[in-house]
Amino acid sequence: MDQLEDIRSRIAKSAAIAGRDPAGIELVAVSKTHDADAIVPLLEAGHRVFGENRVQEAAAKWPALREAFPDVKLHLVGQLQSNKAEEAVELFDCIHGLDRPSLVTALAKAMEKAGRKVPCFIQVNIGDEEQKGGCAIAEVPALLASAREAGIPVIGLMCVPPAGIEAAPFFALLAEIAADNGLDQLSMGMSDDFETAVLLGATHVRVGSALFGARKKAA
Numbered sequence: 001m002d003q004l005e006d007i008r009s010r011i012a013k014s015a016a017i018a019g020r021d022p023a024g025i026e027l028v029a030v031s032k033t034h035d036a037d038a039i040v041p042l043l044e045a046g047h048r049v050f051g052e053n054r055v056q057e058a059a060a061k062w063p064a065l066r067e068a069f070p071d072v073k074l075h076l077v078g079q080l081q082s083n084k085a086e087e088a089v090e091l092f093d094c095i096h097g098l099d100r101p102s103l104v105t106a107l108a109k110a111m112e113k114a115g116r117k118v119p120c121f122i123q124v125n126i127g128d129e130e131q132k133g134g135c136a137i138a139e140v141p142a143l144l145a146s147a148r149e150a151g152i153p154v155i156g157l158m159c160v161p162p163a164g165i166e167a168a169p170f171f172a173l174l175a176e177i178a179a180d181n182g183l184d185q186l187s188m189g190m191s192d193d194f195e196t197a198v199l200l201g202a203t204h205v206r207v208g209s210a211l212f213g214a215r216k217k218a219a
């Protein structure tokens, strides 16, 4: 799988520049909108960590793939509606979009019911954009405290910086907020900017189109 090799070596190069161990950087292959035919070559090449942004789509696609590749880890990288929390907790191994008190409640209840704790990232609206998901920067400490109180394992912060502008300052800001809150994992960087994200401390990069090619439909 040439693309996979390419992305892995670019991550390794950036890690080397930053003096980081590339093993500390998880490549989440974002397979949303792509079907099994596109995913299987990555699985066969040994890749096991994938991301989807819709619970419904993941539920349709992954159970069959998981039968063949039981050690797959599935990450939810998009917005999560509270009424899908139960399904998400059953299906996913990591949730990147914890961004509001109502979702803390829903996820805590779902994890309790499933008897399964799913690690979560708090998504931060790092560019303070009106239309974007993520909690406001000022609300991170309170959301983190309430999630912890509810028994949700919060492992770090996640962001999607504003489009059309250099991402580095936003990545640096996310890293600073994480450090201020005692969190050491950072989900940041996509196809166009994952190398920058690695330089600035990303522990999880979410790469879709650079691995799978352009998406057919909007996602």
Ligand SMILES: *Cc1c(COP(=O)(O)O)cnc(C)c1O
Pocket (backbone or CB within 6 Å): 030, 032, 053, 077, 078, 160, 190, 191, 192, 206, 207, 208, 209, 210, 219
């Ligand atoms: C689609 C998506 C990605 C991957 O985007 P690419 O630009 O295709 O790499 C990463 N993160 C989130 C939250 C996404 O929705």
